[in-house]
Every structure is written in structure tokens, then in C-alpha cells.
Amino acid sequence: MLPYQDSVWFKGRLYCANDAYGCFVLEDGEMIAAHRAKREPMPAETAIHAHRLDVSPDENRLLVAGMYGATMFDGRTWSILFNGDLYE
Numbered sequence: 001m002l003p004y005q006d007s008v009w010f011k012g013r014l015y016c017a018n019d020a021y022g023c024f025v026l027e028d029g030e031m032i033a034a035h036r037a038k039r040e041p042m043p044a045e046t047a048i049h050a051h052r053l054d055v056s057p058d059e060n061r062l063l064v065a066g067m068y069g070a071t072m073f074d075g076r077t078w079s080i081l082f083n084g085d086l087y088e
Contacts, residue, residue, distance in 0.1 A: 008053045010062040011075045015053055023050035023064060023070050046071040 002018035004024075010068065014026040015034065023034040024041060034049035042050070049066035056063070062073040068084040 005051070006053045008055050008062065010055050010059075010073075013066075015062070017050045017053055017064075019051050022048045022066075023053070040073075040076070040078075042073070043071065045069065045083060046078065048081065049084075055057065 003018065005018045005064075007014065007016040009010040012077070015023060015038060016025075016031065017023045021033075023046070024031040025034045025037050025038065025042070027037050034042035036043040046064055046069065051066040051067075052064075052065045054063045054065075055061070062075075064071045064073065069074060069080040072079045072081055
């Protein structure tokens with residue numbers, strides 16, 4: 001597995017991403033695919049394409065982005081901003 005290229009703490013959770021395997025989250029002491037998380041799983045179409053992560057200055061939103069889309073998370077709801085797969 002490739003090393004993580006980006007990571008953030010958001011709402012008490014560690015999220016990490018790389019260009020090959022998408023996004024992972026620390027849950028129950030281990031890194032798991034973010035779309036397989038027990039708590040607030042990331043949409044699969046977001047997790048797979050996630051390469052970059054950023055937290056808003058007020059720490060209330062997480063932006064997950066990659067070449068094929070972007071998603072915003074407020075700690076409760078995942079909102080897909082755009083999905084580039086739809087445009088191919």
C-alpha cells in the first residue's frame with residue numbers, strides 16, 4: 001500500500017487519503033476504508049476517488065476531493081458537490 005498523501009482530524013476522527021486507494025478513517029484502533037466505516041461511512045463514490053482532504057476554518061465541514069468529484073461532510077450528512085463520473 002502507498003503511504004498516505006493527505007490527512008486531517010475532523011470531529012475527533014483521523015481521515016487519510018492517497019492517490020491509489022482513496023480514503024481511510026481510523027476506527028476502533030485501525031485504518032479502514034472510509035466507505036466501510038461503522039459510523040458515518042463515506043459514500044463509496046467519494047471514498048474511492050478521494051485524494052485530497054481539507055477542513056473549513058471554522059472546523060465544521062470536511063471537503064473530500066479528487067479528480068472525479070468533491071464531497072462536503074458536516075459531521076452528519078455527506079453532500080456530493082459533483083461527480084465527474086457522470087460527465088464521461
